[in-house]
Amino acid sequence: MNHSISLTVNGARRDFVLDDPRVTLLDLLRERLHLTGTKKGCDRGQCGACTILVDGKRINSCLALAISHDGADILTIEGVARGDQLHPVQAAFIAHDGFQCGFCTPGQIMSAIGMMQEAQAGNDPERIRECMSGNLCRCGAYAGIVDAVLDAQGQMDETSQRHSA
């Protein structure tokens, strides 16, 4: 039996006919939309490489059935920059060497963006490490990742202060 669903992906509405309900959001993004920035690491919810934002919240797309998320608003790594202007978190990862091989990086960046929106960690490195523990980095670039998130958080705080001033 076919199922029709529609999603908003990086701001654009996309309609799909699913001939198999087993398709995860991760596989839908990669195989149907060719948005391969979202990585398939463990495919079991343990590594965080597949992190995306669904309705503004970071989740593991490998453990989400696409069919169950009919109507959802999805943001992937391909949707965070504005043209050539990198998202502040992307720029901070480059500035602070927040990666080595880069495989986990899209998930790390999406997770960091989600974490900053959750506003639980602030600029406390210990809280940032705890709140980013769902993203593994086999290269061990954690020190750079925490520095990048701290930097980006600082920039966001400055921007919001300027806007509220």
Added chain:
Amino acid sequence: MKQFDYVRPATVAEAVAAAAQPGAVYLAAGTNLLDLMKGGVSRPDRLVDVTHLDGLDRIETLADGSLRIGALVSNADLAHDANFAKSYPAVAEALLSGASAQLRNAATVGGNLLQRTRCAYFYDPASRCNKREAGSGCDAKDGENRGHAVLGWSESCIATHPSDFCVPLVALDAIVEIEGKGGRREIALDELHRLPGDSPDRESALKAGDLIVAVRLPPAARGFATHARYLKVRDRTSYAFAVVSAAAALRIENGKVAEARIALGGVAAKPWRARAAEDVLRGVAPTADAFQEAAWRALTDAKPSGDNAFKIELARRIVVRALTLAAAGTPARLPALPASPFASTSGAIHA
């Protein structure tokens, strides 16, 4: 993953009818179920998706002072609800010590209660497991079992229930609201999970089609807000299941313990309420000696199921320390590492 039919009911009644069929299971966030299905551990014929049902995602205070948490509230939304965290701090701390931020954003209250054991032999279809396949045997008994049960286990099964959330909930007398073929009913959370006995494949008191629609905390649960903690020892600091955990909640009046609540996690096939230990503390001063006595009572019946005798002593120490932390008072803000014995701001005193 085995092929399945996907059903999206419009109402709870439709959901119950659809899930009462043999081979049907409910799908909420799927953070545990999809993992199990990918591994061939769960092989349902039909998924009944309850995530689009209305009215199951609310947190509401009832007229009698109870708190009612809809089954579809996410673990993160509940833990970060300011009123909830203030009134039931040990529950919020337990939630935030579980899984990762991504999983907590997706995982639901109802799903957390019904998550399956993380016993490696249960997860491996090539191993014998009485829980996964009744009567097939138990490879955990002679396998890698340092993390397995020390209370309530049987020769058939030594698996533990992995939930953090359930541990303070059971300590606070949480009630589970269930919609089933016969209508609405409720049971104590303590009655939801079964000990294995000789039928570890039967894990809960739920019958075919039963849907958990809410979890309720009775009015008395608020009385512990100023002295309640959850403490969890893990093999790594974050994003790991409990080796042993404990929830401790005290009501202290005039320098004496008016009432104590203690429950353990990671030690049995269910969240383990330690009522005998609670009785030890009633009416006495909250001293280190009293906490030691309570911890001893909590583990009186414990016995190793394999290479895990250390968990009994560890559990005693965690109970003492959780009680010590609870007596010191709930911190104004949760520590950076929730429930961690290594949290720099936990105010932990070595037992």
